[in-house]
Amino acid sequence: MEDKLDIGKLDFAFQPIINTNSGKTFAVEALLRNCKELGFNSINSFFDYLAKEEILYNYDIKLRKKALKKFKKIDIPNIKIFYNLDNRVFNMPNKKLGKTLEILEELDIKPDKLCFELTEHNLFKDEKNLQESIKNYNQNDIKTAIDDFGTGVSGLHLLYISDTNFVKIDKFFISYIDKDPKKRLFCSSIVEMAHTMGIKVIAEGIERVEEYLTCKDIKVDYLQGYLFCRPTIDITEIKKSYKGRSFFKKDRRVLSNNIDKSFIEKVDAISDDSSLHDLFIYFKEHTKNTFVPVVNSEKKILGAIYEVDIKKISYSQYGLSLAKNQSFKAKLKHYLQAVPEIDISWGIDKALEIFNLRNDAKGIFVSKDSIYYGFISLNNLLLLSYKRNIEIAENQNPLTKLPGNNQIDDFIYNIFDKKIQSQIIYFDFNDFKPFNDTYGFRLGDRAILMFSEILQKYLSRESFIAHIGGDDFFVGFVNMSYENVYNIIFNIQKEFEHNVQSLYNENDLKNGHITAKDRYGTIREFKLLSVSASIIEVNKQSSIENFNSKLGEIKKRSKFIDKPFGICINM
Known part of the structure; x- marks a missing residue:
C-alpha cells in the first residue's frame, strides 16, 4: 500500500498561536487534513498504519517538507511553525539525523522557525533515542514543545527529560477555566513551574473571552483557539495581529508587583x-x-x-x-x-x-x-530584594504573613484612582469569639491560619490577598467576571467550613454546635465556625465615597446568608 499513499492528496490547515499581551501572531500550528482521501478514517489511523508498516519516518519527512513549503508562503514576517511529531518516528529503523536541516536549507527557512510538538499519545520505547534526537534539534536551533500537557500520566517525566522550549496546556484544562478554581490552580501552577525553568506556556482550545482573560491573569505567554481563528487551509485568512478584536481593546490589565x-x-x-x-x-x-x-x-x-x-x-x-x-x-x-x-x-x-x-x-x-x-x-x-523585603516586613500581618492594612489602602486607592473594574471581598468569621473563648487562642490562631492557607490555595498570585486583622480578611480581583469571583469565593467558604471541623472535639462536632457565653454573658448555643463573604463590584462609575458608605451595610447583610453576598457600586 506504500506506493498508493499519494501525499499530494493531503493538505495542511494552519491555526495561529498569538502573543497574550500584544495580540500578534507568534506562530502557526500545522494540522494535517484530507486523510480520508487515502482511505483512512482519521489522522490517528493513518499514522498507526505508517508506524505498523515501519514507513512512518519516510512519510513524515515528506509531510514535514509539504507543511514547510506551504508555511513559507504565509506573508507574516518572523512567525514560527509548530509541527506535530508522532513519537514513534524516533524508533523507526531507517531514521536519520539531519534530514530536517536539509529540508530547511533547501527551502531557505531558518531552523529556529520550526518547533516540533511532542505528545504522550504513544509510549516512548527508547528514551535515549528520544533524548538524542531532541539534543540534536536544540543544537541546531530547532525548538520543541510538549503538546497536550496535563493529560498523560508521564507529562512531568517527559518535561524533565526533553529540555523543551514550550509547554502547551491541553484544552481540557482551559475550557471554562474561569468557572473552575481547580483548573485555574492547576494551570497557574504549570505556568509558575514552566517560567521558573525558562519555558514558555501556550494555552490551547480558547473559545471564550473569559478563558482568554483568565489565561492572561495567570500569565500564560501564548494563546491558541477558535476565539481568535479556526484552523484554515487558506493561508490568506491568517492575520498578522488579532489586537483589533473588541476583547483585546477593552482589556486593560494592571500589572501587580511591578518591576521599577x-x-x-x-x-x-x-x-x-x-x-x-x-x-x-x-x-x-x-x-x-x-x-x-x-x-x-x-x-x-x-x-x-x-x-x-x-x-x-x-x-x-x-x-x-x-x-x-x-x-x-x-x-x-x-x-x-x-x-x-x-x-x-x-x-x-x-x-x-x-x-x-x-x-x-x-x-x-x-x-x-x-x-x-x-x-x-x-x-x-x-x-530590589532588600526593598521588597522591607515592604513586606513593614506591612504584613505577623500571624499569617499576608499584606496588612497599608497595602489594602493602596489597593483600594489605586482601583478608584485608575477606574479599574474590580471585585473587593471582605471575609469575616461567624461566631469566632465563642470558639476562641472555648477552645483557646492557640486553636483560634490555627483557624485563622487554616483560612489563610485556603485563600492562597484557591487564589493565584494575580489576586491581592490581605489580612485586615483578627478574623477579618480582604481579597481584591482585577478585571475578572463577577460569576467567576462568586464561584471561587463560594468554594472557599465551603472548604473552610469542612476543614475547620477538625478543630472541634467529638461531642461538639456530633451536636453541630458549641455552648458558650455571648457578649452579654448569657449561655447559649453557637454554630460551628463558618465565614461570611461580602463582594463589592467596582466599575468606572463607582466612587470611593459611595464605597465607604455601603461597606458597613454590606458586611452586616452578609452575616445572614451562607453564600457570598454581593452588590455593584454604580456611582
Whole structure:
C-alpha cells in the first residue's frame, strides 16, 4: 500500500498561536487534513498504519517538507511553525539525523522557525533515542514543545527529560477555566513551574473571552483557539495581529508587583549573525561591559557572550585578523551562554525567584512581549530584594504573613484612582469569639491560619490577598467576571467550613454546635465556625465615597446568608 499513499492528496490547515499581551501572531500550528482521501478514517489511523508498516519516518519527512513549503508562503514576517511529531518516528529503523536541516536549507527557512510538538499519545520505547534526537534539534536551533500537557500520566517525566522550549496546556484544562478554581490552580501552577525553568506556556482550545482573560491573569505567554481563528487551509485568512478584536481593546490589565524600570539597565545587544570581529569591536567600544546580550532577527534574546570567554583569541597575535575570517562567524554560537530571562509583566517576586535558582548568574535579562528590553544587574537585584523585603516586613500581618492594612489602602486607592473594574471581598468569621473563648487562642490562631492557607490555595498570585486583622480578611480581583469571583469565593467558604471541623472535639462536632457565653454573658448555643463573604463590584462609575458608605451595610447583610453576598457600586 506504500506506493498508493499519494501525499499530494493531503493538505495542511494552519491555526495561529498569538502573543497574550500584544495580540500578534507568534506562530502557526500545522494540522494535517484530507486523510480520508487515502482511505483512512482519521489522522490517528493513518499514522498507526505508517508506524505498523515501519514507513512512518519516510512519510513524515515528506509531510514535514509539504507543511514547510506551504508555511513559507504565509506573508507574516518572523512567525514560527509548530509541527506535530508522532513519537514513534524516533524508533523507526531507517531514521536519520539531519534530514530536517536539509529540508530547511533547501527551502531557505531558518531552523529556529520550526518547533516540533511532542505528545504522550504513544509510549516512548527508547528514551535515549528520544533524548538524542531532541539534543540534536536544540543544537541546531530547532525548538520543541510538549503538546497536550496535563493529560498523560508521564507529562512531568517527559518535561524533565526533553529540555523543551514550550509547554502547551491541553484544552481540557482551559475550557471554562474561569468557572473552575481547580483548573485555574492547576494551570497557574504549570505556568509558575514552566517560567521558573525558562519555558514558555501556550494555552490551547480558547473559545471564550473569559478563558482568554483568565489565561492572561495567570500569565500564560501564548494563546491558541477558535476565539481568535479556526484552523484554515487558506493561508490568506491568517492575520498578522488579532489586537483589533473588541476583547483585546477593552482589556486593560494592571500589572501587580511591578518591576521599577529605573533598576533595568539598557545594555546594547548584538545580532546572532555577528562575527567574532564584531564582538571584539563591541567590547572595545563598551569598555564597562563584561558581557553582550545576543538577539535574533526578532529581537528575542538568545543568551549572552562574556568577554572573559573570548579574551584568549583577542589577545593572540593573529586574533583580530582571524576573527575577520568568515569561517569563524559560525563559531560565535560556541561562546553563547544561556541566561535567566523574565518578561517584565511577571513582576519582581518572580524575577527574584528565578534568579535565586541560578546562583552563577550575573543578573537577569528582561523581555517585553518576547522582545529584549534590558538587564537587571546583581547589585540592582539585591537592592530590589532588600526593598521588597522591607515592604513586606513593614506591612504584613505577623500571624499569617499576608499584606496588612497599608497595602489594602493602596489597593483600594489605586482601583478608584485608575477606574479599574474590580471585585473587593471582605471575609469575616461567624461566631469566632465563642470558639476562641472555648477552645483557646492557640486553636483560634490555627483557624485563622487554616483560612489563610485556603485563600492562597484557591487564589493565584494575580489576586491581592490581605489580612485586615483578627478574623477579618480582604481579597481584591482585577478585571475578572463577577460569576467567576462568586464561584471561587463560594468554594472557599465551603472548604473552610469542612476543614475547620477538625478543630472541634467529638461531642461538639456530633451536636453541630458549641455552648458558650455571648457578649452579654448569657449561655447559649453557637454554630460551628463558618465565614461570611461580602463582594463589592467596582466599575468606572463607582466612587470611593459611595464605597465607604455601603461597606458597613454590606458586611452586616452578609452575616445572614451562607453564600457570598454581593452588590455593584454604580456611582
